[in-house]
Amino acid sequence: MNKRLKWGAFALLATSVVIGGCGNKADNAGATGTGASGATSGSDMPYKGKEISVLLEGHSTSNAIQKILPEFEQKTGIKVNLEIVPYSDLTSKALINFSSRSGRYDIVMDDIVHGYGYVNAGYVEPLDAYTTNASINADFDEADFVPQYLNAMKIDKVMYGLPVYGESTFLMYRKDLFEEYGIKVPTTFDELMTAAKTVNEKSKGDIAGITLRGEQGIQNVYVWATFLWGFGGQWLNEQGLTDLASPEAAKALDFYQEILNKYGPTGVANFGWQENRLLFQQGKAAMTIDATVNGAYNEDPKESSIVGKVGYAPVPTQSDNPKGGASSLTVHGMYLSKESKNKDAAWLFMSWATAKEQQIKSMSIEPNSGVSSLAAMQDSSFLTKFGAFKDTMLEAIENGNTQYLPQIPQSNEVINNTGVAISKALLGNKSAADALKEANDLNNKLLSAK
Amino acid sequence: MIRQLRNRANYWVMPVLLILGIMSVVVMGYSIYMAVRDINLVKSVTSFVGFDNFVALFHDSRAWASLWRTLVFSVSATGIELLFGLGLALFLNRQFVGRKLVRTLLLIPMIMTPVVSGLIWRVFYDPNAGIINYYMGVLGMGSKHNWLGSMDLAMISVIIADVWQWTPFVFLILAAGLDAMPNEPLEAAEVDGASPIQRFIHVVLPLLAPSLMIAFLLRIIDSVKTFDIIYVMTRGGPSLATETTNMYAYIQGFNNFNISYATVINLTITVIITFIFTTVYSKLSGSKARR
Numbered sequence: 001m002n003k004r005l006k007w008g009a010f011a012l013l014a015t016s017v018v019i020g021g022c023g024n025k026a027d028n029a030g031a032t033g034t035g036a037s038g039a040t041s042g043s044d045m046p047y048k049g050k051e052i053s054v055l056l057e058g059h060s061t062s063n064a065i066q067k068i069l070p071e072f073e074q075k076t077g078i079k080v081n082l083e084i085v086p087y088s089d090l091t092s093k094a095l096i097n098f099s100s101r102s103g104r105y106d107i108v109m110d111d112i113v114h115g116y117g118y119v120n121a122g123y124v125e126p127l128d129a130y131t132t133n134a135s136i137n138a139d140f141d142e143a144d145f146v147p148q149y150l151n152a153m154k155i156d157k158v159m160y161g162l163p164v165y166g167e168s169t170f171l172m173y174r175k176d177l178f179e180e181y182g183i184k185v186p187t188t189f190d191e192l193m194t195a196a197k198t199v200n201e202k203s204k205g206d207i208a209g210i211t212l213r214g215e216q217g218i219q220n221v222y223v224w225a226t227f228l229w230g231f232g233g234q235w236l237n238e239q240g241l242t243d244l245a246s247p248e249a250a251k252a253l254d255f256y257q258e259i260l261n262k263y264g265p266t267g268v269a270n271f272g273w274q275e276n277r278l279l280f281q282q283g284k285a286a287m288t289i290d291a292t293v294n295g296a297y298n299e300d301p302k303e304s305s306i307v308g309k310v311g312y313a314p315v316p317t318q319s320d321n322p323k324g325g326a327s328s329l330t331v332h333g334m335y336l337s338k339e340s341k342n343k344d345a346a347w348l349f350m351s352w353a354t355a356k357e358q359q360i361k362s363m364s365i366e367p368n369s370g371v372s373s374l375a376a377m378q379d380s381s382f383l384t385k386f387g388a389f390k391d392t393m394l395e396a397i398e399n400g401n402t403q404y405l406p407q408i409p410q411s412n413e414v415i416n417n418t419g420v421a422i423s424k425a426l427l428g429n430k431s432a433a434d435a436l437k438e439a440n441d442l443n444n445k446l447l448s449a450k
Numbered sequence: 451m452i453r454q455l456r457n458r459a460n461y462w463v464m465p466v467l468l469i470l471g472i473m474s475v476v477v478m479g480y481s482i483y484m485a486v487r488d489i490n491l492v493k494s495v496t497s498f499v500g501f502d503n504f505v506a507l508f509h510d511s512r513a514w515a516s517l518w519r520t521l522v523f524s525v526s527a528t529g530i531e532l533l534f535g536l537g538l539a540l541f542l543n544r545q546f547v548g549r550k551l552v553r554t555l556l557l558i559p560m561i562m563t564p565v566v567s568g569l570i571w572r573v574f575y576d577p578n579a580g581i582i583n584y585y586m587g588v589l590g591m592g593s594k595h596n597w598l599g600s601m602d603l604a605m606i607s608v609i610i611a612d613v614w615q616w617t618p619f620v621f622l623i624l625a626a627g628l629d630a631m632p633n634e635p636l637e638a639a640e641v642d643g644a645s646p647i648q649r650f651i652h653v654v655l656p657l658l659a660p661s662l663m664i665a666f667l668l669r670i671i672d673s674v675k676t677f678d679i680i681y682v683m684t685r686g687g688p689s690l691a692t693e694t695t696n697m698y699a700y701i702q703g704f705n706n707f708n709i710s711y712a713t714v715i716n717l718t719i720t721v722i723i724t725f726i727f728t729t730v731y732s733k734l735s736g737s738k739a740r741r
Contacts, residue, residue, distance in 0.1 A: 092704040095491040117492030117707075214599070216687040217705070267577030267599035269688035275576075284578060409492045413706040420690060427601050427689040 048077030064362030161333030209263030232319030329400025535620025568682030627661030
C-alpha cells in the first residue's frame with residue numbers, strides 16, 4: 001500500500017511539475033473586431049471576401065484603429081480580425097506563431113527592437129514590392145511618414161514595416177515647484193542631481209526629487225539608457241560586442257543608483273512605466289525622465305492632478321562628446337508575415353491603418369500623441385491636445401537616437417541581462433562596475449556565439 | 451466473479467490510460483528533442499547540440515540561486531499555510547452562530563484567480579499609496595516600508611500573498627478531516643482523564659495525519675510551480691530577489707526566446723524536485739508506518 005502510494009505521489013509530482021513548467025500564462029486576447037462588411041460589390045473591390053488576422057499591441061493607436069475598422073471593411077470588402085494584446089505578451093505570442101509557420105497572423109505590430117529578430121529569422125516580408133505596386137499602393141504615402149520613423153523600419157535600405165506610432169524620451173519637471181524652490185531646469189546630470197537634492201530637502205522629503213523606472217528588465221533599461229548615452233557610453237563597440245564594462249557605463253549606473261537611492265521615492269526598485277507615471281501624475285515627485293507619451297497623460301485632467309504644472313525639456317547630458325543622442329527613438333510598426341496567405345489584402349490594411357486620414361481621426365478618438373504621420377502632426381487637434389509638450393517632443397524625436405537600445409536580433413537578452421545589473425546596483429547588491437561587468441560577460445558570450 | 455468484474459472494469463479504464471500515456475510520451479519526447487537542440491525563436495537555423503544545454507545549466511549560478519529561492523518560497527509558504535490552516539480548522543470546529551457564513555467567507559481568497567490576487571496585493575503593497583503602509587503609519591509602525599522593492603522584504607511579501615490565498619485551501623481539507631473524525635476515541639480519552647493538550651497531541655493529530663499529508667503534498671506541489679503571483683507582483687525582481695526557477699525559465703523562454711534552454715531548466719528542475727519530494731514523502735510515511 002505504501003509503495004503504491006509512493007509511486008502515485010511520484011507520478012503526481014512529476015506530471016504537475018512538468019505541467020507547471022509550461023507556464024500558465026494568461027491569454028490576454030483582447031476584443032476581436034467584427035465589422036459589418038458587405039456593401040456594394042464590384043470591380044473596385046478585388047479582395048472582397050478575403051479574411052485577414054492582425055495582432056496589435058494594446059495602445060491608443062490600436063484602439064482607434066479598432067473603432068474605425070468598419071470603414072475599411074466597407075471600402076474593400078476584406079474582413080479583418082483584430083486581436084489586441086498587451087505589449088509584454090505581444091512578442092512571445094507573435095514569435096510562437098511565426099516559428100510554427102502557421103500563418104495564423106497576417107500582420108503583427110511590434111517594437112523595432114523585436115523587428116530585427118523577426119527579420120533575422122526570416123519571419124517577415126520585405127515591403128518594397130508592395131510600396132511600388134501601383135494597383136495597391138493608393139493609401140501609401142512615403143513622404144508623409146516622419147523620416148526618422150520610416151528609416152527605423154529599414155534594414156540595409158530594405159523596408160520591413162510601416163510605422164504605426166513612435167516616441168522619444170524627455171525630462172518632465174514641475175514648473176510650480178521649480179519656481180518655489182528657485183531651481184533652474186537641469187541640462188547636465190550634475191544639475192539634475194542638485195535639483196533632485198534641493199526638492200528633497202526643501203520639501204522635507206514629502207516630494208521625491210526624481211522618479212525613474214527601477215523594475216528589472218526592459219523597464220529600467222529603457223530609462224537608464226539615457227544616462228548610458230549621456231555619460232558618453234554605448235551599447236556595442238565597433239566589433240559588435242557589448243561595451244558595458246566601460247567607465248562611462250559604470251558612471252551612468254552609479255549616478256542612477258545614487259540619485260534614486262538618495263532622492264527617489266520609496267519602492268522605486270519595483271517601478272515600471274505605470275508606477276512611475278502615476279507617482280508623477282499624483283504630484284509626489286518633482287521630476288521624471290520617461291517616454292514622451294507620458295506628456296499626454298500629464299495633461300489629461302481625467303488622469304492627472306498636475307495639469308498645466310508640468311514643464312518639458314530635453315533630457316540632460318553630461319558628456320561633451322557623446323557617442324549618440326541621449327533621448328530614445330522608439331518606433332512601433334506593422335510587419336507583414338511571410339506565411340500570410342493574403343499578402344495583398346494584408347498590405348492594403350496596413351497601408352490604410354497607417355495613412356494620414358486614419359491617424360488624424362485617431363487623435364480625436366484616443367489620446368494618441370505618437371502619430372507617425374507628418375500631416376497628423378500639423379493637424380489642429382494635435383496642437384490643441386498636445387500643445388504643452390509638442391515642441392519638446394518633436395525636438396526629442398528629431399534628436400532621437402535609433403541605437404538608443406541595441407538594434408540586434410539578440411537585443412531582448414542583452415536588455416534583460418543589463419536590467420538585472422541595474423537592479424543589482426540599485427539594491428546595493430553589487431557595485432555598478434561589477435554588476436555591469438557581469439552583464440557584459442553574459443552579453444558577449446551570447447553575441448560571440450553565432 | 452469479483453475478479454471477472456475487475457477485469458471488465460479494466461477495459462473501461464484503458465482508453466483514458468491510453469490517451470494520458472500517449473500525451474505524456476509525446477510531450478516528454480518533444481521536450482527531450484528540444485532539450486538537445488539550440489532553438490531560439492529569433493534565429494532561423496537550429497542545430498543538434500547534445501548535452502551542451504545541460505552543461506551550461508550546471509554552470510549557471512542564476513539557475514541554482516533560483517532553485518534555492520523556489521525551495522525557500524515553497525517550504526515556508528506551505529509550512530505557514532499548514533500551521534494557519536490547522537489553527538483555523540480547530541478554532542472553527544465548533545458550533546456557533548454564523549459558522550457557515552464564516553466558513554464561506556474564508557474561501558473567497560482561494561476562489562480568486564492568482565493573477566487578480568497578485569494585482570490586488572501589488573496595489574496593497576504600493577509603498578507610496580498602498581493601504582498596508584497607510585494603516586501601519588496610522589498604527590505608528592512606520593509608513594515607508596518598501597514591500598516589493600527591497601531585497602529583504604520582497605520574498606516575504608510574496609509569501610504573505612501566497613499564504614493569504616491558500617490558507618483557506620488547507621483549512622478546507624483539515625476541516626473536512628475534523629468533520630469526518632470519529633468521536634469515540636476522543637470521548638474515551640476524555641473518560642481516561644486526558645487533558646485537552648494531551649487529547650490534541652495523542653488523539654486528534656494522529657487521526658488528522660492523512661489529511662495533513664494530503665494538504666502538505668498538494669500545497670507543496672502547487673507552490674513549487676507558482677508563477678502567476680510572482681510574475682504579476684515582482685517579475686522576479688528586484689535584483690532577482692523573488693526569481694524562482696519557474697520565473698527564470700519563463701524569462702529564458704519567453705523574454706530571451708531560448709526555448710531549448712528553458713526546456714532544459716524545467717526538465718532538470720522536475721527531476722530534482724521530484725527526487726527531493728519523494729524522498730521526503732517516503733521518510734514521512736515510513737516513520738508513520740513504524741509507529
